[in-house]
Amino acid sequence: MKLTIIGLGYVGLPLAIELSKNYSTFAYDIDRNRIEALKLGKDINNQFRKKDFIDLKNLNFTSKKEDLTNSDIFFITVPSPIKKNKSPNLSLIEKASYMISKIIKKNAIVVLESTVYPGVTRKIVGKIIEKNSGLKFLKDFNLAYSPERINPGDNKKNIKNIRKIIGASNKQTLNKVSKIYNSFLEEKIFKTESIEIAEAAKVIENTQRDVNIALINEFNKIFNSMSLDTNSILNAASTKWNFLNFKPGLVGGHCIGVDPYYLAFISRKFGTEPKMILSGREVNETVPKLILKKCISKLNKNKNLRVLFLGLTFKENCPDFRNSKAFDLLNLLKKYSKKIDIYDPFLNNLKKKYSQDFKVLKNIPNKRNFYDLVMIIVPHRMFVKININKYLSLIKEDGFIYDFKNILNNHKSIIKV
Ligand SMILES: NC(=O)c1ccc[n+]([C@@H]2O[C@H](COP(=O)([O-])OP(=O)(O)OC[C@H]3O[C@@H](n4cnc5c(N)ncnc54)[C@H](O)[C@@H]3O)[C@@H](O)[C@H]2O)c1
Structure with a gap:
């Protein structure tokens, strides 16, 4: 079995490392400097040290797409940012999908890990591959979605012990992909009924967090204007067993402050004005x-x-x-x-x-x-x-x-x- 990871950032590199412990793994990045550094055991994200790469005989770093032919499974872990107008920027996912379409073989599986709105795996990734490879979705290749749920800076929760959710285009694919993830997971996989359910689950996790923080940020604004101490109020309120323990915060990064726009985008496409989601974003901004x-x-x-x-x-x-x-x-x-x-x-x-x-x-x-x-x-x-x-x-x-x-x-x- 040959596995390929596309995009070696905070999500892709740990995945490539874990998978390579049991499978022949090709770790590809468009950024040649990143590949050259990784070949020398240097990770600028500081997630790994030189010694972490030493025994990884099955891990092959490459920036040549020719090295990825004959892959059985592709994992896409490229960024999913937003455009200036806050709508989803899927260009990197599209580019990766196009590249796969030119090298994919029959019976291969493509797994998307990047955070998206429900529909992207099937309607964007799947369609690009089908259109440009000449292969038929479901008959000649299959798809799965399994979001990464790591929390940067958190040493206790890591790629092995965070429960994974996976949705796939059919049962056989679901089982095959689950088996591969199970090679390093310590927690039981949660299998969803469809790809879209897994996609939606990930995007609501981060949106819920954003809205909860926004509510506390709004409380803070109110109490500031009344010269009341927000921390003391939160401490008092948290003595109730079901008060949610969020704190005021600057919501930055490329997940919590970005993913709600993905959900808002698809929500509008389907005719629902996402009021709570966008108000939360506005408050946090x-x-x-x-x-x-x-x-x-x-x-x-x-x-x-x-x-x-x-x-x-x-x-x-x-x-x-x-x-x-x-x-x-x-x-x-x-x-x-x-x-x-x-x-x-x-x-x-x-x-x-x-x-x-x-x-x-x-x-x-x-x-x-x-x-x-x-x-x-x-x-x-x-x-x-x-x-x-x-x-x-x-x-x-x-x-x-x-x-x-x-x-x-x-x-x-x-x-x-
Ligand atoms: N960082 C996190 O903590 C985290 C957590 C959960 C989910 N996610 C999601 O995972 C995805 C990846 O995030 P990340 O933080 O790992 O990104 P990142 O910016 O750290 O890394 C992405 C890597 O992909 C490479 N890349 C970009 N386009 C490419 C292409 N077409 N082909 C090959 N390589 C390409 C870049 O050069 C970069 O090295 C995003 O959708 C993000 O929302 C991230």
Whole structure:
């Protein structure tokens, strides 16, 4: 059996590694630099170290599509972003499907793992392959959908112990694909009745999370305007057994802040205006403005504020900063300060890109009474470990610390959410 993984990012690389422990696996990426680095055991996403690649004799990294001929199963794990107008950008999935159509053999299976709306596997992937390969869907090739549900930065939940759901175009395909995933899964697979049910399940998981966070962000806005402390209110409310424990948050990244637009898109196509989903998105998109307002209201806006901004990735303990809302906040902050120092222990390449507008630090500085505002935006483990007195020493006498994720104790100089 020959397996091929297309797209070796956060989702594709762990999958390729696990599958290669039992099957001959070809791991393909369009990005040649990524392939060259992986061949040397270098993963810029920091998910794996050199030693993790050593014993993987069946794993073949390649950027040549000719190497993928004769594959029995293709797994597509390419990104599924949105366009400027917030509609789904399926171009990468389409491109991967087209490539498969040119090399697919009879009786092969194509499994999509990328997050999509219900219908994409059959109506986009399947149709492209059928049109360009000359093979007939169901007769000559089959399809399956199995979403990845990893949570970046979470060490406990990983590719092996997260329960997988799989939908396929027929029972035989479902069983065959399940058997392959079972080669590394520790949890029982949940088999869905159709491909579309598996597609829909994934997109609602992330949409539900987005809407729940939006509700808490809206609570926060209300209580801010009433000068009531949101954290204290949430703590009190969580004493009820069925109160859902969400916190205010910046919803960035390429999943929670993106996937609801996929569902909204297909919802409209089928005649339902997605009111809750899009309101949630709108509320979450305005959080950077709310944070800025809260911080600036405490400070003298007329002076050129000296600011230390901590944390830029889209979430804590994860090197991924794509679509991070911390950058939106940083850009808004530029209006009030020309002296912004930024630091994130996960972003090694930051300097080149942002040094024009901000001073990029390599560590938390050893300065005393220096900043008007210290903003702890992303609560990386390293920031949580630092003693409150260190943070307090950084600010001027009339300065403040903005503690977005509530990692510090109460103090008169700390602005909480
Ligand atoms: N990152 C996560 O935590 C996560 C979790 C669950 C689901 N997902 C979903 O999984 C999918 C992949 O996400 P990701 O975070 O792994 O993306 P990523 O950006 O980390 O990696 C994607 C890789 O695909 C490659 N690629 C793009 N187009 C290609 C093509 N046509 N052929 C071959 N390679 C191509 C890119 O070069 C890149 O290396 C998305 O749909 C995403 O929504 C991601």
